[in-house]
Amino acid sequence: xxxxxxxxTQAGEPERAPETSTARVNLPDRAWxxxxxxxxxxxLVVAAxxxxxxxxxxxxxxxxxxxxxxxxxxxWDVTRDxxxxxxxxxxxxxxxxxxxxxxxxxxxxxxxxxxxxxxSSVKSVVSFPIGLLAxxxxxxxxxxxxxxxxxVLRRPIEPLLAKTLGFLPLFQGAPIGLGYLAGGTILAIMIxxxxxxxxxxxxxxxxxxxxxxxxxxxxTRWEAIRIAVLPYARAGIVGATMxxxxxxLGETMAVTMVIGNSPTIRASLFAPGYSLxxxxxxxxxxxxxDLHTAALAALGLLLFAxxxxxxxxxxxxxxxxxxxxxxxxx
Amino acid sequence: MxxxxxxxxxxxxxxxxxxxxxxxxxxPLVSLLxxxxxxxxxxxxWSFFTAIPAPVGxxxxxxxxxxxxxxxxxxxxxxxxxxxxxxxxxxxxxxGDTRFGDSIRFTAEVLSxxxxxxxxxxxxxxxxxxxRRFSALAGGVALAVLMVxxxxxxxxxxxxxxxxxxxxxxxxxxxxxxxxxxRIVLRTALxxxxxxxxxxxxxxxxxxxxxxxxxxxxxxxNWRPDQPTAxxxxxxxxxxxxxxxxxxDKAWSSALVLLLLVGALSLMGRWASxxxxx
Numbered sequence: 117x118x119x120x121x122x123x124x125t126q127a128g129e130p131e132r133a134p135e136t137s138t139a140r141v142n143l144p145d146r147a148w149x150x151x152x153x154x155x156x157x158x159x160l161v162v163a164a165x166x167x168x169x170x171x172x173x174x175x176x177x178x179x180x181x182x183x184x185x186x187x188x189x190x191x192w193d194v195t196r197d198x199x200x201x202x203x204x205x206x207x208x209x210x211x212x213x214x215x216x217x218x219x220x221x222x223x224x225x226x227x228x229x230x231x232x233x234x235x236s237s238v239k240s241v242v243s244f245p246i247g248l249l250a251x252x253x254x255x256x257x258x259x260x261x262x263x264x265x266x267x268v269l270r271r272p273i274e275p276l277l278a279k280t281l282g283f284l285p286l287f288q289g290a291p292i293g294l295g296y297l298a299g300g301t302i303l304a305i306m307i308x309x310x311x312x313x314x315x316x317x318x319x320x321x322x323x324x325x326x327x328x329x330x331x332x333x334x335x336t337r338w339e340a341i342r343i344a345v346l347p348y349a350r351a352g353i354v355g356a357t358m359x360x361x362x363x364x365l366g367e368t369m370a371v372t373m374v375i376g377n378s379p380t381i382r383a384s385l386f387a388p389g390y391s392l393x394x395x396x397x398x399x400x401x402x403x404x405x406d407l408h409t410a411a412l413a414a415l416g417l418l419l420f421a422x423x424x425x426x427x428x429x430x431x432x433x434x435x436x437x438x439x440x441x442x443x444x445x446x
Numbered sequence: 447m448x449x450x451x452x453x454x455x456x457x458x459x460x461x462x463x464x465x466x467x468x469x470x471x472x473x474p475l476v477s478l479l480x481x482x483x484x485x486x487x488x489x490x491x492w493s494f495f496t497a498i499p500a501p502v503g504x505x506x507x508x509x510x511x512x513x514x515x516x517x518x519x520x521x522x523x524x525x526x527x528x529x530x531x532x533x534x535x536x537x538x539x540x541x542g543d544t545r546f547g548d549s550i551r552f553t554a555e556v557l558s559x560x561x562x563x564x565x566x567x568x569x570x571x572x573x574x575x576x577x578r579r580f581s582a583l584a585g586g587v588a589l590a591v592l593m594v595x596x597x598x599x600x601x602x603x604x605x606x607x608x609x610x611x612x613x614x615x616x617x618x619x620x621x622x623x624x625x626x627x628x629r630i631v632l633r634t635a636l637x638x639x640x641x642x643x644x645x646x647x648x649x650x651x652x653x654x655x656x657x658x659x660x661x662x663x664x665x666x667x668n669w670r671p672d673q674p675t676a677x678x679x680x681x682x683x684x685x686x687x688x689x690x691x692x693x694x695d696k697a698w699s700s701a702l703v704l705l706l707l708v709g710a711l712s713l714m715g716r717w718a719s720x721x722x723x724x
Contacts, residue, residue, distance in 0.1 A: 148624030152541060155533025159554050162530075162594055166560065169571035225467030233461055242468065249475050251712060253652025255679045256701045259686045260478045263694065305474045312471070336457035359559065366561020368655035369683060393563045393655065400567070401580075401659040416567040420560060427559035431552065 170420055174413035176406070186414065192379050192395075194404055199411035201418065203379040207296065207389035208419075211371060212364040214300020214385065219308045220357055226308075227315035232327075232341055250309035258373035261302040266293035266374055269301070274386050289384040294376035297385040302370045307360035314359060318352030318437055319345065355433030362426040366419060368393035392419050479705075486702030489695050495703070498666055499681070502690055509700050511667045515582070515676040516707070519661050520651050522586025522671065527593035527650075528643055534594065535601025535639075540627055542602065551602070557595035565591045566656030574660060582668065582675035585661025589650040597646050604638035605631060637719040644715030648708045654679035678704045 178186055181199050189200025226246075230239045270293030281287045322345050330340035346353075376388020377398060396412050396419075403409040493508050500507025534554070538547055569588035574580055608631050616626040632639075654677075662674040663684065678700055685697035 145623040148627065149541065152533065152537040155530060156537030156541070156547070156550050158530040159534045159550050159557070159594060159598055162591055163553050163557055165572065166557075166565070166568050166591070169568040170564070173567065173571045173575075222467045222470045225464040226471055229461075229464035229468055233464060245472060245475055249471065251648065251652075251708065252478065253654070253679060253704060253708065255652070255654040255682050255686075256478070256482065256704065259682060259697055259701055260474075260481060262686055264477060264481060308471055336453050338457040338460040339453065341460075362559045366559075366563065368561065368563045369679075373683070373687060393561060396563050396567070397655055397658050400570070401662060413567050413571075416564045420564045423559055423561055423564075424556055427556045430559075431555050 166420065170413060170417040174410055174415075174417040177410035177414040178417075180407060181411070186411075187418070190381055194399075194408050197405075197407050199407075199414075201392070201415055203381050204390050204392045204395050204415060205418075206381050207299070207375065207391040208365055208393075210296045210385070210389065211299035211303055211375065211391055212361055214297060215303035215307055215364045216357065216361060218301060218304035219311060219360060222304075223308050223311035223356075223360070224315055224353060226312050227319055228341060228345075230312075231316055231319040232345065233337065246309050246312060249305070250313070254306065254367060254369040255373075257302055257306055258370040261298060261370055261374040265302060266298050269293045269298055278386075285383040286385050289382075289386045291386055292376070292388065294374060295384075295386050295388045296375065296382075299371045299375040299389070299391065300385070302374055303364045303367055306367060306370060307363050310363055311356045311360040314356035314434065315349070315353050318349045318356065318434065321352070321437070322348045349437065351433050352437030355430045355437065358426050358430035358433065362423045362430065365426070366393055366423050368397050372397050392416075482698060482701050482705055485695070485698040486700075489699030490702065494699060499696075502693070505692075507696075509676075509678060509681055509696070509703065511664065512676040512678045512681040512700070513703065513707070515661070515664065515668065516651055516678045516704075518669070519582050519585040519657065519675055519677055520589060520647055522583060523589035523593060523650055524643070524647060525590075526586060527590030527597065527646075530590075531594040531597025531646070532601045532639060532643070534598035536605060536627070536632065538598065538602040539605035540631075551599070554595040554598045558599070561655075562588075562592055562653055563655040563658075566658065566660055569656065569660045577672060579672065580660060580662035580674040581672045582661050583671040585657045585675065585677070586671075588656035588660045589653060592653065592656065593646045593650055596649075597642060600642040600646075601635075601639055604635045604642060607638070608634045640718035641715040644711050644718060648711035648715065651711065652679060652704065652708050654683055658683075678707070 177199055180197070181189075186199060186201055187205065188202060189198070190202040191198050191200045192203065230242060234242070270291050274287075274291030274293070274297065277287045278289075278291065326344040326348060327340050330344040331337070335343060371391050372394040375391055375394055377390055377394060378388040379390045379395070380387070382389065392415050396415055400409070400412050403412060491508075493506060494510075495508060495513065496510045497506065497508035498511045499509065534550065538551055538554075541547060542551060566588050568591060569584050573584035573587050577584070612630055612634060613626055616630045617623070621630070657677050657680050661677060661680075663680050664674045664676040668675045682697050682700045682704065685693040685700060688694070
């Protein structure tokens with residue numbers, strides 16, 4: 117038996133029509149291709165501009181402070197021109213970690229529910245609100261976080277956590293609501309649609325035969341998911357998680373409004389903190405001098421570098437897993 | 447070997463947990479929409495859409511200038527971002543099957559993950575520093591940079607949906623490549639591309655972070671591209687973090703207006719492609 121594509125390959129490529137060599141016809145075509153190429157280059161130009169501008173504005177601060185001190189120093193004192201980014205880096209990492217811990221199980225569970233368990237009618241109904249969640253502007257999330265989430269965290273959730281898990285340093289201290297936990301929770305809600313939709317995409321590429329084989333061997337539905345579906349989709353789900361993490365690291369407004377904006381490093385999730393995007397948002401427009409502006413732009417450069425690295429890795433993973441698991445193993 | 451009953455129980459437990467994930471996602475969404483509508487609706491009036499903000503303590507006032515400002519800045523962003531984004535997408539679809547095309551495609555994918563606040567810094571360096579003032583133009587440049595990568599990717603995908611037979615039929619009739627691209631391929635994909643543009647406009651209209659230090663804010667009407675301009679999103683932020691309860695009410699009303707605007711743009715987008723493909 118030959119497949120259709122093999123027959124086509126054997127028949128050879130269809131012959132190209134003889135090219136019209138008259139310059140009159142070719143010139144506009146060449147011009148069209150040239151215009152398109154310039155526009156295509158536009159994407160690369162945009163990328164180059166982003167890197168160049170961040171280095172140009174942020175460079176002086178890094179030259180002034182030194183890379184190590186800039187990243188490792190925890191003092192940010194504008195009046196003395198001392199710029200240490202550690203509290204912001206810490207806050208960004210903690211809120212993003214909280215967001216992942218909360219969002220990952222929910223997103224993957226939701227994706228599994230929609231692809232593997234729910235009838236297709238439920239799926240088409242549910243995909244609409246998830247798209248809606250992805251489309252809500254982050255400042256509106258911030259507004260909701262400030263006036264709904266923060267009061268709910270202050271009472272009853274944070275006292276409850278302190279009572280049950282209070283032996284951990286993570287859940288100690290005064291329950292003020294504004295803080296790392298609020299920032300992480302709002303981020304979790306915001307990255308949920310990202311992780312869910314990409315996970316759904318990845319899960320849909322799992323060959324039906326794998327699932328059916330597991331079911332035919334007597335596996336329950338969950339066992340089929342655990343044995344056949346999840347291992348196949350693992351790399352793609354990791355990629356989806358990294359894309360969600362990238363979004364969490366760079367998300368600005370919602371976090372700015374609920375994290376408490378205090379440049380300190382605390383172990384407790386209840387404590388107010390600060391994040392990289394939040395400090396840029398709050399201080400950039402009213403920066404007190406060139407060096408202050410430069411330091412904030414250097415924070416932007418740092419954020420840019422981290423998110424680009426994450427995105428490159430995540431995109432490669434998602435791409436590979438779309439082609440199947442064999443490539444991932446190689 | 448675990449007993450069948452236990453395996454079934456695990457199966458039902460996990461199914462239940464996954465279904466629970468659905469409600470965990472829906473509860474915040476419903477709560478948010480409900481509050482924006484219920485708390486925002488009371489503040490809506492004709493003057494809310496037409497007046498400029500009232501100072502603290504005075505009643506009345508609106509966000510007319512902020513609505514206009516958002517449309518103005520987004521309009522500038524479209525003028526810059528749409529040609530580059532759509533053009534790059536056409537390039538990727540028509541000539542992108544090369545290593546160079548692949549690198550552009552990958553760059554666009556990665557750029558779409560760059561935080562919007564970082565793009566704000568870039569626009570600050572490109573426009574605000576040379577002009578020595580915050581301006582609507584700077585905000586437009588920031589939003590345009592955000593639009594380009596997503597627009598390029600979605601345009602490419604839409605053009606690739608156009609059946610090859612259409613292109614071949616046109617070429618076989620002797621129509622030159624450029625006219626085939628413009629009149630046949632692009633025209634067929636036009637509805638979808640309009641959808642992509644409108645969706646990216648909707649996203650741009652909801653951006654706050656890149657506007658904070660580019661178009662800044664303005665308490666009055668502004669129609670000049672070289673002046674600071676109000677926007678709905680920045681106005682919501684300022685109202686929300688203020689200590690005045692009456693401004694909090696205005697934040698909710700402005701959020702309702704923003705959601706209506708973003709929703710209307712998305713709906714128009716859906717409608718644009720539906721009409722074309724029917």
